[in-house]
Amino acid sequence: MGKIIIFHGSEDIREKPAYGLGKKYNDYGQGFYCTQDIELAKEWSCTEGADGYVSEYEIDTDSLNILNLSSGEYNILYWLSLLLKYRRIRISTPVMRRGIQWLEKNYLLDISGYDAIVGYRADDSYFSFARAFVNNEISLEQVSYAMRLGRLGEQFVLKSPKAFYMLHFLSYYRISHSEYYFKRKTRDEEARAAYREQLEKEDINGIYMRDIIRGEVHADETRIQ
Numbered sequence: 001m002g003k004i005i006i007f008h009g010s011e012d013i014r015e016k017p018a019y020g021l022g023k024k025y026n027d028y029g030q031g032f033y034c035t036q037d038i039e040l041a042k043e044w045s046c047t048e049g050a051d052g053y054v055s056e057y058e059i060d061t062d063s064l065n066i067l068n069l070s071s072g073e074y075n076i077l078y079w080l081s082l083l084l085k086y087r088r089i090r091i092s093t094p095v096m097r098r099g100i101q102w103l104e105k106n107y108l109l110d111i112s113g114y115d116a117i118v119g120y121r122a123d124d125s126y127f128s129f130a131r132a133f134v135n136n137e138i139s140l141e142q143v144s145y146a147m148r149l150g151r152l153g154e155q156f157v158l159k160s161p162k163a164f165y166m167l168h169f170l171s172y173y174r175i176s177h178s179e180y181y182f183k184r185k186t187r188d189e190e191a192r193a194a195y196r197e198q199l200e201k202e203d204i205n206g207i208y209m210r211d212i213i214r215g216e217v218h219a220d221e222t223r224i225q
Contacts (some may be wrong), residue, residue, distance in 0.1 A: 001061040005170075006034040006055050006156050009045030013172045014055045014060045019164040028117045029086045032158040032167075035121075040153040044186040046177040056170045064163055067111060069119035070154060079120055080130050081107040087127060092135065099134035099209040115160040128192075138199060139206025167190050 008014055017032045024030050034039050038054065045052025069079050081103040091097050111117060133143040159166055 003058055003060045004156075005042035006018065006036055006057050006059060007038050007134060008032065008034045008057070009041035009043065009052060009054050009175070011045070011047070011050065011052055013053045015169045017164065017167065019158075020159045025086060025088050025104070027083055027086060027155070028074045028111065028119065028157050028159070029123060031117070032164070033121075034156045034158070035153060036156060037153060039183075042173075042175045042180045043153075043187065045175045046181040046184060048181050049177065051177050052175045052180070054173045054175055056172065057164050057217065058168045058170055058181075059163070061116070061166075064115040064160075064166065065113060066116045066118060067114045076140075077103060078109060078135065080143075082109065082111070082119075083127070083130055084134065084174075089131060091126075095210060095213065096135045098213050099136070102209075102212055103134070111159065115158070115163040117157045117159060117206075119157075123153045123166065132199065134209055136209045139203040139208050141206045142201065142203050144221075 008017070019032075020030070020089050022032060026033060028079045034057070035044075036054075041054045042052075045054050059159070068074075069082075085104060089100075091100065094104060129143045132138045133140065158167065
């Protein structure tokens with residue numbers, strides 16, 4: 001990847017982000033969450049009634065060990081297994097519990113050796129897709145389609161001291177909430193609409209969590225890959 005430009009959207013300017021801070025229950029655990037898409041960072045920076053800031057950085061990735069979940073090497077179940085490990089989720093049914101256990105056994109990656117992670121960002125609306133799949137409400141094909149339709153953003157997450165050391169602050173931009181909170185809200189509404197649409201459909205031939213738990217579908221099958 002070489003040197004790339006990444007952006008962080010928040011309520012204030014982050015000139016010197018520090019390793020070891022941040023919420024533990026984010027998509028990939030504790031880290032500094034950025035994106036290469038400045039428009040997405042602008043959306044993330046704004047809350048209702050308050051302007052935000054986008055901080056701009058350059059980072060040299062050549063010496064970093066990066067897990068790219070958006071590459072063809074990984075299907076959506078790798079992302080789901082990490083999401084369900086780090087995000088808080090209320091386990092409401094035995095199917096959901098066994099589904100999460102199955103994902104952990106077959107797809108959960110050890111991310112401790114990576115300096116950075118590239119992958120989808122799961123706002124609450126997108127997280128509902130993951131819950132619905134492990135609770136046997138929608139098929140694997142439906143959750144994949146709904147996420148693409150909902151225009152998920154891709155994030156670049158710094159995970160190691162080395163990654164933070166390679167990060168260089170360039171500039172910042174003040175972002176108007178009147179424009180970008182509306183865009184953020186619109187994106188969320190589109191995702192929720194995609195979710196509702198998928199719930200109303202019946203994918204008779206699709207792969208459901210219950211099929212996987214019963215052993216009717218295996219982790220190495222082509223249909224899953």
